[in-house]
Amino acid sequence: MDFKLTEEQQMLQETAERLVRDAYTFTKREHASKSEAGFSTEFWKQLGELGLTAIPFPEELGGFGGSGIENMLIMQELGKGICLEPFMESVILAGGLITQLGSEAQKEELLAGIASGELQAAVALDELHSHYDLSHVTTTATQQGSDWVLNGRKGVVIGGHTAGKILVSARNAGDTCDQQGISLFIVDPNSAGVTRRTYATVDGRKGCELFLDNAKGELLGTAGGAYDAISYQAGRAIAALCAEAVGAMRVLCDITLDYLKTRKQFGVVIGKFxxxxxxxxxxxxxLERATSMAILAACLADDEDSAERSAKLSAAKFMVNRAARYVAEESIQLHGGIAMTWEYSGAHYAKRLVMISHQLGDDDHHLEAYAAQLSA
Amino acid sequence: MDIHFTPEQLAFRDEVREFLKQELPADIAAKVKLGKHMAKEDHERWQKILSAKGWYAPGWPVEHGGTDWGPVEKHIFDEESAAYGAPRLVPFGVNMVAPVIIKFGSEEQKRHYLPRILSGEDWWCQGYSEPGAGSDLASLKTRAVRDGDHYIVNGQKTWTTLGQHANWIFCLVRTDPEAQQQRGISFLLIDMATPGITVRPIYTLDGDHEVNEVFFDDVKVPVENLVGEENKGWTCAKYLLTHERTGLAGIGASKAAMRHLKRVATKQQKNGKPLIEDTLFRTQIAEVEMELMAAEMSTLRIVAAASEGGVPGAESSILKVQGTEIRQAITNLLRKALGPYALPFLPEELDYEYDGDVLLEDYSPALASSYFNMRKLSIFGGSNEIQKNIVSKMILEL
Structure with missing residues (x-):
């Protein structure tokens, strides 16, 4: 048992910390958020140049062979800056799915780009009524000759509006909620039959709805057998979101504590009450509970798939979601009116923290998942 | 970073498990698991077994009869002991007064008292709280006035846990009434057989006799029973409180209680099915189990930091609050699991030797009582509100 970081991990953490601190001021974030991309393309380039986007990939694919711990360290720092870039979506989730399912040719074609940051990918798993259930897939995939043709609507694809490639889950067999019969496809968003409606998200990012009308998709992995990989890689992404939330919570706690020490009412600093x-x-x-669970999630994220791994990742997301919302709401209340303004950075941390629970499962979803597997 | 135990630590865990399997008396384990009454003799029997193995006082330095275990080994030992149903050690001698004597006592005091604690010859109790000094411990009024070679002690202590079994009591007494609150306090060891001491039982809300009032009426205590310097007793008190707090999260006990809850929920029924299959109840168990998982991880982080030489500080206060709330949540679910059968009050069935008809199950009579009894967790050892004051001051510097 050991909670220390290796020297390399410490260096990685420092690199990410410095990068975020230097590149990410509140004003710059505002500017990036309102830009067409909805994030800083310049910062995204820097993440690639410093090798951070290559961290989780195997060495033979041009990466650094980083584990859940390395992902945690990067995501925590990105969380501290409430960074807008789709790092989890492109590098951890899309990158992970391609690494796990892709043919040699597909890996060769896509992973080098994702690892360098030149290719920004997105993942489209949610649907109108899926409500976090990754097996709820109504989008259809049918084979026409050697081509796969996709029809349906995928929802809230974060980073999908700028993505060079989008990974889409679609059903080629089975009923709406069957785990069997789900396939994953690589879709070029600029190809025929693909339309996107881009929107801003409440937490300052951007995403899109993806409408597929006889759109072509390139099969990733085997037809009908993608669910296990989707669920496994979603687990890695959950661990990453937990770490991001911990980073954001830490800053929000600091901001709030600082406010309690400076704001005066009734002739004293309010922290005296x-x-x-x-x-x-x-x-x-x-925050401490969430930190413990984010560490647990990071340590398990790259373990072999098992019921225990899934249960503990659900537990982590549940605890982190709860803590994130708690810290967000309390920080606003403790600040009073100032935290209700757009100009106050704390408000944007609060928004991101609440919205993290709307990605890959809120607390109800993970409570239900954990309870279902409860062992006597 | 690695959340798994090392092969050496796993081997140690196996050794502990083997010992518990072989040596822990079945009747004692059953009493603990079912919440039956523990006799003084049960505690003494288990203590002798541990002493014989050299594991009764793991936290003491080796030269006084302790072990060379690090924080991880101590944690494993506590966890496993709780899992196998070993009784929680009565801490007042071995884990409270002993560390103070080892840190602040004279050589003579160490030579005299420590072996008697190890052998079980002395049973200690704690004389801290008073009717007017609870969370505000430093406002205590029990007076000790120097008279030649003695102190004359007058006053009253309360909440004295298992004082009815004790032959020694360690007390915080006021030796300088003029000094500011914490400054005029001294740490005294008092023989319970001294004339002028009266012990009266306090029956708690669950009907149990666990705590007492202790009255001191012109009690003569030899000056050599002072630990550390006169008027410097608060230093001992503070040292002892940090020692106390680290064990208060009770993760091992909560894990054992969680297993008990699942057993009970498997036997109790609702809608013709085991209660554990009821979605609502099951979800509540799940929620507490996840909280417990987080508290366990936090404990391991503190334990790991301690093995690197870190001193557990105010973060153990956070853990005390969290750990006690979790334990209380489990006892709440255990009580709810009984449905209307939480109502019958059957103290006779809490007697392990009881051989009459059992109204419901062997586990049932303890559950509602234990729920009420466990309300104490968030009050003693520095109430949870006091813990928050400590965090606020020491970590947040508010």
Whole structure:
């Protein structure tokens, strides 16, 4: 048992920390958020130049062979800056799916680009009524000669509006919620039959709806057998989101604590009031719990697939979602009116923290998943 | 970073498991698991077994009869002991007064008291709280006035756990009434057989006799029973409280209680099915189990930091709050699992020797009582609100 970082991991953490601190001021974030891409293409390039986008990939594919721990370290720092870039979506989730399912040719074609940052990919798993259930797939895939043709609508594809490639889950067999019969396809968003409606998200990012009308898709992995890989890679992405939330919570706790020490009312700094002190302690306790669970998730993320791994990742996301919402709401309340303004950076941390629970499962979803597997 | 135990630590765990399997008396384990009454003799029997193995006082330095275990080994030992149903050690001698004597006591005191604790000859109790000094411990009023070679002690202590079994009590007493609160306090060891001491039982809300009031009426205590310097007792008290707090998260006990909850929920029924298959109840178990998982990870982080030489500070306060809330949540579910059968109050069935008809199950009579009894967890050892004050001051610097 050991919770220390290796020297390399410490260096990685410092690199990511420095990069975020230098490149990501509140004003720059605002600017990037309102740009067409919805994130900083310049910062994305820097992530690639410094090799951060290559961290999780196997060495033979041009990566650094990083594990869940390395992903955690990067995501925490990105969370501290509430960075807008689709790192989890492109590098961890899309990259992970291609690494796990792709043919040699597909890996060769796509992974070098994702690892260098030149190719930004997105993943389209959610649908109108899927409500976090990754097996709920109504989008259809039918084979026409050697081509696969996709029809349907995929929802809330973060980074999908700028992506060079989108990985789409579609059903070639079975009923709506069957795990069997789900396939994964590489879709070129600029090809015929693909339309996108781009929108901003509440937490300052951008995403799109993806409409597929006889669109062509290139099969990734075997037809009908993609669910296990989707579920496994979603687990890695969950661990990454947990780490991002911990980074954002840490900063939001710091901001709030700082405010308690400077804001004066009734002639004293408000941090002198015991009722606020205890609420601040409760926020820090929530952060500690979330940190513990994010570490647990990171340590398990790259383990072999098992019921235990899935259950513990659900537990992590559940605990982190709860803590994230708690810290977000409490930080606003402890600040009072100022946290209600767009100009206040804390408000944007609060928004991201709540929205993290809307990616890959909220607390109800993971509570249900954990309870279902409960062993006597 | 690695959340798994090393092969050496796993081997140690196996050794502990083997010992518990061989040596822990079945009747004692059954009493613990079913929440039956523990006799003084049960505690003494288990203590002797541990002493014979050299595992009664793992936290002491080796030269006094302790072990060379690190924080991880101690954690494993506590976890496994709880899992096998070993009784929680009565801490007042071995884990409370002993560390204070080892840290602040004279050579003479170490030579005299420590072997008697190890052998079980002395049973210690704690004289801290008073009717007017609970969370505000430093406002205590019990007076000790120097008179030649003695202190004359007058006053009253309360909440004295298992004081009815004790032959020694360690007390915080006021030796300088003029000094500011913490400054005029001293740490005294008092023989319970001294004339002028009266012990009266306090029956708690579950009907149990666990705590007592202790009255001191002109009690003569030899000056050599002072630990550390006169008026410096608060230093001992603070040292002891940090020692106390680290074990208060009770993760091992909560894990054992969680297993018990699942057993009970498998036997109890609702809608013709085991309660554990009821979605609502099952979800509540799941929620607490995930909280417990987080608390266990936090404990392991503190334990690992301690093995690197870190001193567990105020983060153990966070863990005390979290751990006690989890334990209380489990006892809440255990009580709810009984449905209307939480109502019958059957203290006679809590007696392990009881051989009459059992109204419901062997586990049932303890559950509602234990739920009420466990409300104490968030009050003692520094109430959870006091813990939050500590975090606020020490970590957040508010």
């Amino acid at each position: 015991q009722v606020l002190q205890h609420r601040m302690v409760d926020m820090v306790s929530a």
